[in-house]
Amino acid sequence: MAEFDYGEVVSALRGAGCVFAEEEAEILIESASSPAELTPLLERRIAGEPLEYIVGWVLFCGRRVTVEPGVFVPRRRTEFLVECAAALRPSVLLDLCCGSGAVGLSVGGVTELHAADIDDASVDCARRNLDAMGATVHRGDLFDALPPELHGRFDAVVVNAPYVPTSDIELMPREARDYEPHTALDGGADGAGIHRRVAAGAGQWLHSGGHLLIETSAALSDSTLDAVLEAGFTGQVRESEMFDAVVVIGSTGGS
Ligand SMILES: C[S@@+](CC[C@H](N)C(=O)[O-])C[C@H]1O[C@@H](n2cnc3c(N)ncnc32)[C@H](O)[C@@H]1O
Structure with missing residues (x-):
């Protein structure tokens, strides 16, 4: 078996400013079959590339989800969106702005899953993650990605759309700013531009008694809630200290 110098890998990562150097060293070593194979992986990480792009997966809701360069890396906070959606027990679910498809993949008990994204790399990646469960990725x-026959069919629509105000993107950590596509981050001037479009369009795709769940931030939650209320939903804001996350839930009338 090849011999890896764990201590050397940890100090190289620490020297490059990686906060979780020990965990990252274990993951990188596990991904390489020899020290020679490890070297270029380590060099990419030291240069600042996100670990998830280098190894090709991220742990999300307890499972490894495939991610690829150019596709948004699912964040731990989004597990709260999954938790909120799972509590509503949707059978027919739409994961809108799906990226890798991690959210739809993780809401259990779904019998019919649709996912959609505007970006080619994300659609390809979501198909890799979701094909095995028979999902359709649009x-x-x-x-606009959806065929009209899906009107009124969804129990729930889950959305983690871009919601960073354009001028705040430059304040994000370098890994996000430099490596993730800005179409995955940019929520327009105030951050809630896509939330307004989603809320305005969601009603006709949900059946009576259905729910729209939008991940947002503490700073933006009032704007996201307003968008949901203006679109005719009843709305509530759910917050999680543990996940440092906020989700706005809009509900249609009926049951
Ligand atoms: C913040 S990422 C979230 C991805 C995924 N939902 C997750 O939580 O990992 C936002 C996603 O929205 C997609 N997106 C941005 N604008 C869109 C639009 N107008 N229509 C559909 N998808 C869009 C991006 O390509 C990106 O994959």
Whole structure:
């Protein structure tokens, strides 16, 4: 078996400013079959590339989800969106702005899953993650991606759309700013531009008694809630200290 110098890998990562150097060293070593194979992986990480792109997966809701360069890396906070959706027990679910498809993949008990994204790399990656569960991944701008026969069919629509105000993108950590596509981050001038479009369009895709769940931030939650209320939903804001996350839930009338 090849001999890896764990201590050397940890100090190289620590020297490059990696906060979780020990965990990252274990993951990188596990991904390489020899020290020679490890060297270029380590060099990419030291140069600042996100670990998830280098190894090709991220741990999300307890399972390894495939991610590829150019595709948004699912964040731990988004596990709260999954938790909120799972509590509503949807059978027919739409994961809108799906990226890798991690959210739809993780809501259990779904019998019919659709996912959609505007970005080609994300659609391809979501198909890799979701094909095995028989999901359909659509490509296009928000609800324009969907065929009309899906009108009124969804129990829930889950959305982690871009919600960083344009001027705040430059304040994000370098890994996000430099490596993730800005179409995955940029929520427009105030951050809630896509939330307004999603809320305005969601009603006709949900059946009576259905729910729209949008991940947002503490700073933006009032704007996201307003968008949901203006679109005719009843709305509530759910917050999780543990996940440092906020989700706005809009509900249609009926049961
Ligand atoms: C913040 S990422 C979230 C990805 C995924 N939901 C997750 O939580 O990992 C936002 C995603 O929205 C997609 N997106 C941005 N604008 C869109 C639009 N107009 N229509 C559909 N998808 C869009 C991006 O390509 C990106 O994959």
